[in-house]
Amino acid sequence: MNYETRLLGDTAVIIDEDAARARRKRLLLAGGGVAALLVVAAAWISTRGGESAPAAQSAPAPVVTVVSPGQSMVARTISATGSLAARVDMPVGVVGEGGMVTQVLVQPGDWVRAGQTLATVERSVQTEQGRSLAAQVEVARADAKLAQAQLDRAKALVGRGFISAADIDQRTATRDAAQARVAVAVAQFNEQRARTGRLDIRAPAAGLVLTRGVEPGQIVGSGSAVLFRLAKGGEMEMRAQVAESDLATLRPGNSATVTPIGSSQSFAGRVWQVSPVVDPQTRQGIARIAIPYDPAIRPGGFASATITSGSGSAPLLPESAVQSDEKGSYVYIVNGKNQVERRNVTVGQVSDAGVAVTNGITGSEKIVTSAGAFLTPGQKVKPELAKGL
Structure with a gap:
């Protein structure tokens, strides 16, 4: 047996070298066993991971609801x-000679009847002229009345020989001239009255006042711009x-x-x-x-x-079936391999019945009705026909 003496501080320690070598050997063996266990564990984990990849790849295809709409009668529309x-836009301006506007009686948005006064123009001069002509009518009527009376007296005396037939003819002509002057005076008076009435700016027909372009105090005439605009009826x-x-x-x-x-x-x-x-x-x-x-x-x-x-025939789809992006409107169809395909379409009228597709599909395809936003072209799916269709 081999022994070795070592000093630890002031103390002498005797160490057995054979025993120390045995301990080191046991430690090396234990470390090798642990390393072997780690290798086995790593191999097992890698084997399990390789088995899970195919399992992930073989996940079941998602179920999607499809519809084959066929052809329906839909209205053809133009946007x-x-x-x-x-x-009927009616511009209203000055009809008569014009003058200073004294009143504006309507506002935009008012409803007016045919002939209703919209604005009035100052008429003091025209009023006095009308009074003068009315007086002339009375003078002419008085002259006509006197001429008629003279003719009647002459006719009473003609039988006694005091009045000749020529005098009767002359008095008859005088009476007729007086009556004609009455007619002229009445016509002149009516003309003046009509002119005065035309100073009122009136609605040519019943309707709605759209605009107003005149204010009290404004001077208007035949060359003035449009004062009012009306929508007929x-x-x-x-x-x-x-x-x-x-x-x-x-x-x-x-x-x-x-x-x-x-x-x-x-x-x-x-x-x-x-x-x-x-x-x-x-x-x-x-x-x-x-x-x-x-x-x-x-x-x-x-x-x-x-x-x-x-009207015409076109496929009619629910609104959820039609998607849109920067390229336009499209739908997803399921082909014979149960793969999703994008199909660009042209959309027609949209109504409560659905969306009419005027171009891109015939109606015989299997069209995905919903969840299109979660699908990608080429993806495998399991189509399921919508109930009731």
């Missing part, structure tokens, strides 16, 4: 924009700008829906006139759509319109 205006219209190709499909009587810009309210109307000409620069024509009066319809404003130009 257009344009301005609102009075259907309050009837309004939209002058829709329609493309040349669409204009050919429109007819008077086609129904339309008009929505003023900035308003959520829509108004039903009908096309009453289709422009016979096309603007050579814009290649557009005007379809005039008559709409009833409403305070939300303001002439001069802008509006959009959907005009129904007929």
